[in-house]
Amino acid sequence: MSPRPVVTGIGVVAPSGIGADTHWKTVLAGENRIGRITLFEPDRYPTTLAGEVPDFDATRYADNRRLVQTDRWTHLGFAAARLALADAGLPEVAGNPYGYAVTLASSSGGNLFGQRELQRLWSQPSRTVGAYQSIAWFYAASVGQVSIHHQFKGPCGVLVAEAAGALDSLAHAARIIRRGTPVVIAGGTECPLSPYALACQMRNGLLSASDDPERAYRPFDVAASGYVPAEGGAVFVVEDLEHALARGVTTIYGEIAGWGATHDGRHTGQVGPVDPTQYARSMRLALDRAGCAPEQVDVVFPDALGVPRYDRSEATALRTVFGPDTPPVTTQKPLIGRAHQGGSALDAANALLALRHRVLPPTAGLDQPAPGCDLNFVRRTREHPVNAALVGARGFDGFNSSVLIRAYPTTGELPGQRTGDDR
Incomplete structure (x- = not known):
């Protein structure tokens, strides 16, 4: 194993x-x-x-x-x-x-x-x-x-x-x-x-x-x-x-179960459309490598850039992977700002803490979703069984990465657990 x-x-x-x-x-x-x-x-x-x-x-x-x-x-x-x-x-x-x-x-x-x-x-x-x-x-x-x-x-x-x-x-x-x-x-x-x-x-x-x-x-x-x-x-x-x-560890926040990294092959510009294809592919790669079906994902922590055309592109990528009824989506970046790689690290921390405490944190900075950005946003803090969380990030100039984090089970294996995959 x-x-x-x-x-x-x-x-x-x-x-x-x-x-x-x-x-x-x-x-x-x-x-x-x-x-x-x-x-x-x-x-x-x-x-x-x-x-x-x-x-x-x-x-x-x-x-x-x-x-x-x-x-x-x-x-x-x-x-x-x-x-x-x-x-x-x-x-x-x-x-x-x-x-x-x-x-x-x-x-x-x-x-x-x-x-x-x-x-x-x-x-x-x-x-x-x-x-x-x-x-x-x-x-x-x-x-x-x-x-x-x-x-x-x-x-x-x-x-x-x-x-x-x-x-x-x-x-x-x-x-x-x-x-x-x-x-x-x-x-x-x-x-x-x-x-x-x-x-x-x-x-x-x-x-x-x-x-x-x-x-x-x-x-x-x-x-x-x-x-x-x-x-x-x-x-x-x-x-x-x-x-x-x-060594007798008492707390396991979660398991890094799958990941995917892709590239758009184009420069980040001030204008023009944003192609969601490769970002969606990175999510699919993460799910596939984790042996996790889209319907098994309990929450998504998105990149959430706050630029309308990028937000629409991200929402399209999520619907491409999950269908029109996406898992709960939540972001906390509007509370603290976007810290480049530090920001996606904080998203991963939020995902792990959500798994640990079985609580979904509310989406910040959202009153009315923009056209094309209608997702299943978490509107308030609520208890929720969280066994699998997907974290996504888009780096400037075309980088896309996704990580699937799975709760560590206290007994047995979770459905779809895959071992020995080092792709």
């Missing part, structure tokens, strides 16, 4: 709070945490709102020697990884370092650190940058620093697919476990909140220009006008089931 990858620890560092429990309470209560950007003065930009992690003290999660070498994005990763390890009941430094791997997602890299050093380069007579500029901005910095910090020396790597990356990292973690490494740190964090990073995002033409935190980010709604950027994300301990049971 092929090893089964299960999630035994969740670490959340997000605008919704620090720690999975705090985050989950915010989500269930529907509390909006979007506000005016404070990491820099945003008045000169059309976008002034974002989701920022409140009261974050990086010194609680790493020593100053590592902090001065790294960007806030990596600081958030240090915190989320430590929280995930503690939640899983695992040591921070492994006795067998080659039995632990790190595979995190990344997209924009160390923006705040790079901004500071470039300003220093061009504004001072010395025309120099700090010694750590060459590594702090690098897209693989968080993977490298987390693996060094915890001395995890198994097969490590970074997944780069914008928002789809965190789901790719979960899929890759499952593959690593099936190849013999018992513990993998997966997920992703992000901090795209610097003048340079915001200017880069503005070029895509998809950012919301609203100054009302309650109305700025409204996926699938008639008032949808773009997304709100955010920092943060989630990190997971993905573990071989037998390894987890042998």
